[in-house]
Amino acid sequence: MALRFAIIITLEDKLCSGYEIAQNFNRGLGYFWCASHQQIYLELKKMTDAGLVSYDVIKQVGKPAKKVYRTTTEGFNALDDWLLLPAKMTPVKDALLMKIYVGSRVNPTVLLTEVQRHQQHYRELLKTYQEIDGCFQPIKEKPTKYQYSYLTLRKGILQAEAWLVWSDEVCTFLNDQIKDSF
Amino acid sequence: MALRFAIIITLEDKLCSGYEIAQNFNRGLGYFWCASHQQIYLELKKMTDAGLVSYDVIKQVGKPAKKVYRTTTEGFNALDDWLLLPAKMTPVKDALLMKIYVGSRVNPTVLLTEVQRHQQHYRELLKTYQEIDGCFQPIKEKPTKYQYSYLTLRKGILQAEAWLVWSDEVCTFLNDQIKDSF
DNA sequence: GACAGCATGTAAGAGGTTACATGATTGG
C-alpha cells in the first residue's frame, strides 16, 4: 500500500517513467523507500487501472519510447487520505546484526570483511548525502516544502553517521579478536 | 530464509516454544529480527520437516501444554553455512519519512502528534536498551560470546539515540510551523 | 461475564524477490 504513495511522491517532484522511478529508488534519493523495477511496473499498472495515475507515451531518438506518468486528482486525494493514517513502524530485520550476535561461531576475519563491505556502502551513502546537503544550504530560507525534504536528508545523515560510529566499534573489537588468535 | 536462522539463534540462548520466540521478537531482545507468531509457527513446522529443529511437548499446571524446540546438529550446520554467506543490506522502507518528505501537504499539528508517537516508542526502546546495558557492565571481561551480543546492543543504543536527535530537529521545525500558522 | 494472558494453529491475500524475456542503441 505504501509503495504506491512512494511512487506518487516521487512523481510530485518530476514526471517520470517507471524506469526513472526505479533509478530514484535505488540510487541517490532512496531515503524513504526502495523497490525493484518489476515491482514498480506492476504497481504502476494497478495504479493506472485504479485511476490514480495516467501516462503519455513519449518517443525518443536513439532510445526506446517511454511511458511518462502523472498523478491524477484521485491519486492526490488518495495520498492525502493516506497521510492522515498513522505511519507503521519499520519492522527490524537486520541480517548483519544476527551474524554479529553469533559472531563467536564465525572466523573473525570473515566477519570483519563482511562488516567492511557494509561500511563502504554507508560511507558512500553518507558522502552522497553530504553532497546533497551542500546544495541545500543556499535554499535554507526557501519554501517550507524544501525544508521538509531537508529533514529527511538530515535523517539519512544522522543515521549513517551513527551506523559508521557503531561499525568502528565493531571493527576495533574484531581486530582485537584477530590479534588474540595468533 | 533469514527467519529460520533468527529462530535458531534465539534457541541458542534458551530452549523456547513458538510463543516464547514470538515474545522475544516483539518485546525486548528483538534487535535484529521480528516476526508474528503466525509466521513463527509456520516456520517452525517447516524447520521440523527439514530436520533443523525438534521439539518436546511439555505439560504445565494451570497453562496449556507447549512445544519446546531445540536445534539439531543439522540445524547448527545450516546456520554455520548461512553465516559465511554475505548478509543482505536491509532495504529502506520508512513510511514516516515519506510523510515528512511531503509534510507541506499535511497539517503540522497532525504530523507533530505522529512524530511524537514514534518518539515515545524510541524513548521506551532506548530505556530498555540502557537497562540491559547496565546488566552488561559487570560481565564486560567475560567470554567473547557476551561481547558479541553487547555489540548488537550498542547498535540499538546508537541508532535509537540518533533517531531521537533527529526527531527533536523535526519537532522543533514543526512547532515553528504551527506558531507561524497563527 | 468480560477481558487478558498462555498456547497453538489455518487460510487468504498482499507484498516482494528472483529468474526469465525482449529489443533498441551506444561505446569499447
Next chain:
DNA sequence: CCAATCATGTAACCTCTTACATGCTGTC
C-alpha cells in the same frame, strides 16, 4: 562482437500480514 544503458514486462515463488479459529486459566 560484447557489454552496458535504456525501457518494458511476465511468471514462479517466497515472505509477511490480516483475519479467523480454538481452548484453558486467572483476574476485575
